[in-house]
Amino acid sequence: MEYTSSDGLLGFFDDLVRCETRLYNALNDRLRERHGIVTSQYEFLRHLRDHPRSRVGDLAGRFAIGVGATSKGVDRLESRGWVTREPNPADRRSSVLVLTDDGRHLADRAEQTVADGLRELVAVHLGASAVTAAARSLARLRAALEADQIGTPAG
Secondary structure, X not given: OOOOHHHOHHHHHHHHHHHHHHHHXXXXXXXXXXXXXXXXXXXXXXXXXXXXXXXXXXXXXXXXXXXXXXXXXXXXXXXXXXXXXXXXXXXXXXXXXXXXXXXXXXXXXXXXXXXHHHHHHHXXXXXXXXXXXXXXXXXXXHHHHHHOXXXXXXX
């Protein structure tokens, strides 16, 4: 089925982007105030906690951002003592990223702040069934975009 703006796709896009921006900014403010980090740092820490020994390229692919920007973000985490780079045993040209104990504890504490914020900012307004339906729809859309490598930065 082909869609036109009268079918709501432009409104959907507008609402999706504005909600994402507002949620990201609100969580950013809470994370900065309570933990001294920003949302992108939390996302990197959480990913590294949940996917040990990832490479910079893995993070870049996961978050659909350039490798250079990802490496700079990891440098900031490393300078704060939350991440270390270790030689990659499978490829001497690259390194793997390892959370320090401080980084793991920070990720855990920050995750609670994010979860509480999402309950307050999303779940209260939508309810469990709407959140579940929206999550399924967005996961399906994301999977299709990722499978076709749409929106993946070059480099």
